Amino acid sequence: MRARPTLEKVAARAGVSRATASRVVNGSTRVAPRIREAVNRAVEELGYVPNQAARSLVTQRADSIALVFPEPATRVFSDDPTFAGIIRGVSLEIEEADKQLVLMLTGPDGSYQRVERYATNGHVDGVIVASMHGTDPLPGILTRRGVPVVCGGRPSVPGDLRYVDMDNAGGAERAVRHLVERGRRRIATIAGPQDMIAGIDRLAGYRDVLRDSDHRSIVAVGDFTRESGAIAMRQLLADDPDLDAVFVANDLMALGALRTLGRAGRAVPGDVAVVGFDDIPAAAYAEPPLTTVRQPTVEMGRRLARMVLDPEDRAPVVLPTELVVRESTRRS
Amino acid sequence: MRARPTLEKVAARAGVSRATASRVVNGSTRVAPRIREAVNRAVEELGYVPNQAARSLVTQRADSIALVFPEPATRVFSDDPTFAGIIRGVSLEIEEADKQLVLMLTGPDGSYQRVERYATNGHVDGVIVASMHGTDPLPGILTRRGVPVVCGGRPSVPGDLRYVDMDNAGGAERAVRHLVERGRRRIATIAGPQDMIAGIDRLAGYRDVLRDSDHRSIVAVGDFTRESGAIAMRQLLADDPDLDAVFVANDLMALGALRTLGRAGRAVPGDVAVVGFDDIPAAAYAEPPLTTVRQPTVEMGRRLARMVLDPEDRAPVVLPTELVVRESTRRS
């Protein structure tokens, strides 16, 4: 289709002024029924769709929101379904609000200034930052510039940034308590990176429970990749050959750990019980199926979107996590 | 947010007209060096960034392209890193062209008309459709409406649609030939859905090699999910208990198949060799590590983006796939 019809054409066809046509298109009530009908008919017949650029120009709204994945997230992006869940959730909510989703994956270089420029210039009504490190400067900068921002994950610097987070500490506590209840004595952990809030909080949850239950804590640190989980598990086994349980800060690392355990001849859950975190689809398909902590990723996306669309909504949200018990922690 | 400076302000500060300021901002060469410099300084000092809406309004370009995942893709989205790779690739290329990426995941309902309306109305310079079924009507509709479209995956109806595809048949052939060379006699396959081009082509590759090498073909069909792979494998085992190899049309199903084999007491690769397709990260971490066919997902994204940005480029692209040999087909 070449020439797209303009409001002018619609108005002409309906025999009204452009202003009235605009009123009908934008759903104003103060239009006489028969005129409204005439305009709607004209819209229908002409296949009219408003030109967003023209609209934005005058309303100063963009009717679109940006979802930014800073570089560290981008790196894990391809292998961690968590992000896919968040994207789905955001997309669903955005669609309901009849807005558009602009996805920005920032590269390793300074392409983050690109985001800054883009976002501070009215191209977008709000920005969702899937902040991995809680220390990312971007949310602060944008907020100061007056752009509505919401962080996915609690920023590590307490401030007035709005955020939606998972109950990481609570989930970790439940997971570790579960291991204690199953009679495990030497419970180690493979923690996530300690510059990410999820890594920090999950480790804190582990520590809290062990302290209260009088167990010793045994910690190795990974970076949330399978590979690092496998390596950390090896190290743990070397440090304490008698450990009989591991709480792993995410499923990807837990899968790596499972592999190391298998190769080291340790039976799971016979010799060692394993709990992961995230409940990615692969967890249920691990051998043995992995006990893990489920987090509502799609819901997180939805809440992020809803919050960014409502600048008044300032209350942080912490979404509940849930322990999913499978074979990897079966009573031995 | 303080009022963003307009071109007018920049021009005033630099002591030139709006037109000249515009020339400098848009990189016209026909501007005197010292004036160009003055304007650039003003831009710098004021922190000027062009208003995209205003620009689009007059240029009729949107400087953004849409990446559409039709519903079936959306469903697998969360668990198949293939899509993440494509998104990364598209994002990289789009970023280089200094344009924006609008992501649209269509829901199960008719939200696809939303895409149609959006795309046919100049909001977007082009559309990339990650067409799962080759029969999706969307690409055709948009093309006819004059919107540049590129399909990810060859459309099943031969026509003039532009596309970038993987060499599915070639990859499948190499995989099956590999099994033959390793001395496997009864080579089964778990095919993908036969309404998706990837499913069809991979099965065709399998059939071609077996026909030529005088093996019998044994086929079960899955839907590219782990679960369906596990089920299909059970069926295959029931159909032909003596099979000694399986070519599985994607890694997710292969992972499911591996699990079934393990539970059925079949050693891999001792009793049964397994080859997957995709080379997702989990494949290398399977037990045993999975021989599979690697496809360049990021490259596919890049090519899709490049093609959609250049409406003249009409030549279909078929990207090479590569066999990655791992433990699951070790010589027995």
Next chain:
DNA sequence: GAGTCATGTGAGAGCGCTCTCACGAGCATC
């Protein structure tokens, strides 16, 4: 010294839309 030409610059139109404001019609009030 008049004519030609390339070159750089500014004036101004106009992209398609929203929104303010003024106005006329209809109705109730006094």
Next chain:
DNA sequence: GATGCTCGTGAGAGCGCTCTCACATGACTC
């Protein structure tokens, strides 16, 4: 019948930008 409403409608300004066109300037030709 004059006054004051409300209600629906149209005229018109203007959002920030690009781009065409006309114009000014200076270099060059004959």
